Amino acid sequence: MSTAADERNARAPWALTAPALMLFVGVLLIPLAMTVMLSFHDWGQYKGIEPVFILKNWHEIATDPYYAEMFWRTFRIAILTTLLTALLGAPEAYILNRMSGRWKSFFLLIILGPLLISVVARTLGWALLFGGNNGLVNKLLMSAGVIRSPIPFMFTETGMVVALAHVMMPFMVLSVWAALQRLNPQIENAAMSLGAGPVTIIRRIIMPQIVPGVLSGAIIVFSLSASAFATPAIIGGRRLKVAATLAYDEFLNTLNWPLGAAVATLLLVALVLIVVGSNALIERRYAEVFR
Amino acid sequence: MAYLELDRVAKQFGAQTVVDDFSLSVGKGEFISFLGPSGCGKTTTLQMIAGFLDPTRGAIRLEGKDLTAIHPAKRGLGIVFQSYALFPHMTAAENVAFGLEMRNVPRAERAERVRAALAMVGLAGYEDRHPRRMSGGQQQRVALARALVIKPSVLLLDEPLSNLDAKLREEMQIELRQIQRTIGTTTILVTHDQNEAMSLSDRIVVMSQGRIEQIGSPQETYEKPASAFVSQFLGKTNDFAATIDRTATPVRLVAGSWNAPAPAGLSGPVTVSIRPERIGFGDVGLGAKIVTRIFQGNHWLFQCDSECGPAIVIRQNDGTAPPAEGDAVRLVWRPEDMSVRARAGA
Ligand SMILES: Nc1ncnc2c1ncn2[C@@H]1O[C@H](COP(=O)(O)OP(=O)(O)OP(=O)(O)O)[C@@H](O)[C@H]1O
Numbered sequence: 001m002s003t004a005a006d007e008r009n010a011r012a013p014w015a016l017t018a019p020a021l022m023l024f025v026g027v028l029l030i031p032l033a034m035t036v037m038l039s040f041h042d043w044g045q046y047k048g049i050e051p052v053f054i055l056k057n058w059h060e061i062a063t064d065p066y067y068a069e070m071f072w073r074t075f076r077i078a079i080l081t082t083l084l085t086a087l088l089g090a091p092e093a094y095i096l097n098r099m100s101g102r103w104k105s106f107f108l109l110i111i112l113g114p115l116l117i118s119v120v121a122r123t124l125g126w127a128l129l130f131g132g133n134n135g136l137v138n139k140l141l142m143s144a145g146v147i148r149s150p151i152p153f154m155f156t157e158t159g160m161v162v163a164l165a166h167v168m169m170p171f172m173v174l175s176v177w178a179a180l181q182r183l184n185p186q187i188e189n190a191a192m193s194l195g196a197g198p199v200t201i202i203r204r205i206i207m208p209q210i211v212p213g214v215l216s217g218a219i220i221v222f223s224l225s226a227s228a229f230a231t232p233a234i235i236g237g238r239r240l241k242v243a244a245t246l247a248y249d250e251f252l253n254t255l256n257w258p259l260g261a262a263v264a265t266l267l268l269v270a271l272v273l274i275v276v277g278s279n280a281l282i283e284r285r286y287a288e289v290f291r
Numbered sequence: 292m293a294y295l296e297l298d299r300v301a302k303q304f305g306a307q308t309v310v311d312d313f314s315l316s317v318g319k320g321e322f323i324s325f326l327g328p329s330g331c332g333k334t335t336t337l338q339m340i341a342g343f344l345d346p347t348r349g350a351i352r353l354e355g356k357d358l359t360a361i362h363p364a365k366r367g368l369g370i371v372f373q374s375y376a377l378f379p380h381m382t383a384a385e386n387v388a389f390g391l392e393m394r395n396v397p398r399a400e401r402a403e404r405v406r407a408a409l410a411m412v413g414l415a416g417y418e419d420r421h422p423r424r425m426s427g428g429q430q431q432r433v434a435l436a437r438a439l440v441i442k443p444s445v446l447l448l449d450e451p452l453s454n455l456d457a458k459l460r461e462e463m464q465i466e467l468r469q470i471q472r473t474i475g476t477t478t479i480l481v482t483h484d485q486n487e488a489m490s491l492s493d494r495i496v497v498m499s500q501g502r503i504e505q506i507g508s509p510q511e512t513y514e515k516p517a518s519a520f521v522s523q524f525l526g527k528t529n530d531f532a533a534t535i536d537r538t539a540t541p542v543r544l545v546a547g548s549w550n551a552p553a554p555a556g557l558s559g560p561v562t563v564s565i566r567p568e569r570i571g572f573g574d575v576g577l578g579a580k581i582v583t584r585i586f587q588g589n590h591w592l593f594q595c596d597s598e599c600g601p602a603i604v605i606r607q608n609d610g611t612a613p614p615a616e617g618d619a620v621r622l623v624w625r626p627e628d629m630s631v632r633a634r635a636g637a
């Protein structure tokens with residue numbers, strides 16, 4: 001009697017999560033598994049995809065320095081984007097947090113702005129400012145005599161980092177802001193009453209407490225930047241490829257699906273390892289203080 | 292004479308006056324409590340002394356020097372916040388050491404003073420704990436040690452005990468008083484708990500809606516409340532409407548069928564307030580009927596319906612038979628146990 005009830009109780013959670021679980025398996029796990037499998041298939045210009053198990057694609061990625069360079073570029077861009085958002089986003093969040101009501105919501109909207117604008121319009125905006133000789137900023141700087149030749153933006157890593165940092169900024173700001181909200185509102189007064197000046201308060205009291213927020217923001221920004229497609233595709237085009245645009249090209253232009261699948265799988269595995277690893281590190285480092 | 296002096300201090304937020312005409316002089320080593328209901332401006336006053344808020348009007352002086360001209364970081368006051376505001380990323384010892392570090396106290400001396408401060412609040416051995424892993428009472432002690440270690444000229448405490456449970460609060464009250472007595476720091480405590488104010492302070496400042504209602508020793512404020520607000524706020528009290536009859540000779544104070552010689556200086560309608568424990572049952576006096584009788588161990592609590600409205604009476608449980616519910620009784624009290632005020636609005 002009781003065992004039957006227990007059994008029913010044990011089954012209930014499964015039954016209740018079944019619909020969501022099925023969706024998860026159907027639209028995520030199965031395609032993912034198929035992509036991984038696809039990366040082991042063969043492909044030829046004339047024969048198309050052959051469902052065999054070979055390591056050709058993986059071997060090519062491992063040995064051809066083109067792929068190594070491209071992956072390094074992807075992560076270099078992601079790291080620089082993360083650094084830039086952290087450097088600008090953390091102070092931005094701090095200032096935002098100190099603003100009074102009306103200004104706060106106005107500037108919050110500005111910070112969220114990039115997320116509300118289509119990637120094409122946003123990137124085109126950057127191109128208008130910096131693109132070639134006719135870019136507004138370039139023209140201005142050149143006529144002012146600050147620079148002699150235009151700062152290159154399109155088809156450069158700098159351009160990608162700047163454009164990515166722009167759209168990733170909200171994630172960093174919001175994540176740091178959440179950490180700031182958890183601060184005791186009197187903590188700055190407490191430090192002040194003990195004799196600390198404004199710089200000391202920020203350096204010794206505020207910064208250490210928002211580090212977890214910066215780090216979690218960094219994880220989000222890093223993984224989104226490393227797997228970003230639209231911004232690198234518009235700015236880098238087919239001249240400056242990153243992992244996501246390369247996989248896209250293999251799928252849709254070269255039609256070498258297995259190779260594209262291998263690139264996509266490698267990107268995914270690398271990202272998961274980096275994110276899980278750094279998350280574990282952060283948790284271990286800050287568990288003592290913030291639990 | 293006055294060590295800390297507040298001279299007609301006022302604070303406005305926009306059009307709203309939160310503190311008004313606040314004058315107080317605190318002697319060196321004195322323990323003062325600001326007592327009042329929520330929102331009456333206690334924290335605001337404390338924050339003006341601390342320097343986190345600027346007074347709209349008035350002056351604050353410490354040892355004769357204008358305090359408002361000094362930056363909060365340079366005032367050298369010790370503050371314990373209601374929420375403690377400990378630095379969560381620092382250990383207890385680092386928290387306490389922070390103020391000394393800011394004062395460039397040499398490392399060896401710093402360590403020694405931190406150790407002594409933590410020992411004083413009973414936290415020896417907790418040096419390396421982070422605040423999140425301490426109980427509320429322990430955090431409160433760290434906050435106290437952090438404020439005291441810098442040898443502040445004035446210690447400001449903003450409801451430091453309100454987050455603790457009743458038993459711990461009582462323990463901390465005793466401890467706080469002992470520490471304050473030992474080191475003799477001038478202390479201002481903000482509280483809305485009248486028992487806390489009475490058991491800890493040399494003098495109580497009773498506040499209501501941003502104004503001082505009364506300043507006096509705990510006994511004075513309890514036994515000679517200056518206003519109806521004070522007598523209501525400090526424990527239970529009975530207010531009876533009475534009149535002073537100038538036609539009789541000698542002049543008499545009359546409340547229902549109770550009367551006594553009138554005090555000098557008042558006439559017409561007045562309010563008489565008497566603490567419930569000062570009222571007894573007698574043969575002549577204010578007529579009343581007992582509505583409920585509640586046994587509370589060492590005393591009886593009677594709720595009565597008197598000629599002048601509801602009344603509460605507390606009698607020691609001294610073994611004699613108490614009157615029963617429904618009994619008609621006469622309430623009597625000694626003239627010196629009551630306080631008589633002109634009735635407002637009459
Ligand atoms: N920054 C502010 N702006 C506007 N009004 C304020 C501000 N700070 C406090 N007040 C108002 O001032 C009044 C007094 O506040 P205060 O914090 O001094 O009360 P309190 O006596 O400490 O109350 P409590 O016992 O609840 O802590 C309140 O009515 C509050 O709404």
Ligand SMILES: [Mg+2]
Nearest residue numbers: 333334335449
């Ligand atoms: Mg308060």
